[in-house]
Amino acid sequence: MEGPRVEIAPFRTVADFVSDANFTSPAVGDSARWYNRVKQNLLYYQTNYFIIFAFITVCYSAMNLQKYLTGMFILSLLLGAISFRDRTQYGPAPALAIGIGSGLMGHGPAILYTLCSFAIPVVFTFVHASLRARNMKNKMNSAVETLRVVPTPMGHLIECVEGKSSWVRSLSMEGKTK
Numbered sequence: 001m002e003g004p005r006v007e008i009a010p011f012r013t014v015a016d017f018v019s020d021a022n023f024t025s026p027a028v029g030d031s032a033r034w035y036n037r038v039k040q041n042l043l044y045y046q047t048n049y050f051i052i053f054a055f056i057t058v059c060y061s062a063m064n065l066q067k068y069l070t071g072m073f074i075l076s077l078l079l080g081a082i083s084f085r086d087r088t089q090y091g092p093a094p095a096l097a098i099g100i101g102s103g104l105m106g107h108g109p110a111i112l113y114t115l116c117s118f119a120i121p122v123v124f125t126f127v128h129a130s131l132r133a134r135n136m137k138n139k140m141n142s143a144v145e146t147l148r149v150v151p152t153p154m155g156h157l158i159e160c161v162e163g164k165s166s167w168v169r170s171l172s173m174e175g176k177t178k
Helices: 012-017 029-046 046-063 065-086 093-104 109-133 136-146 153-164 166-178
Strands: none
Touching: 012 065, 029 109, 029 153, 046 065, 046 109, 046 153, 065 109
16 A cells, blocks of 8 residues: 655755845735745745754754653653543543643753754744745746645645644635635
8 A cells, every 4th residue: 555655845055045035024914925925935945944943953952862852751741641631531631640740840841941942943944934035936946846746745734734724724715815
């Protein structure tokens, strides 16, 4: 049984990603236009964003590996308890017990450290995708790449978010009606 094919998007040059870029503030008043800019930049620079995400996460975890691994372990337990809660009659008790217990044992900083190791690259990606204005070359490359039959990982992720989030779906529909 073969799953859906996924193609990795090409890596964009550093000059295209940063130095030749035109950074402008997004149209905050026009949420559909801002959403479209972020979406197009996420699709166009997805490999660059993934490499930056991996680099920042690895550097952040290397600075204090013990705290990072402790936070990952506790967050894994917490997520496991939340998924366990969905399949049992216990309700939120296991997740609350792990969350409160780890906080009382003094592992709050480790949890925050680990969460920050993921939040910092996500915030960087969103800020870059919001501020990076697309030039004609980006628009032409994006138009050619959308003709491909094989989707990319970011394309799948955006489809999942658009399909499940009513807020994102309303933003994308708002842009189509204008």
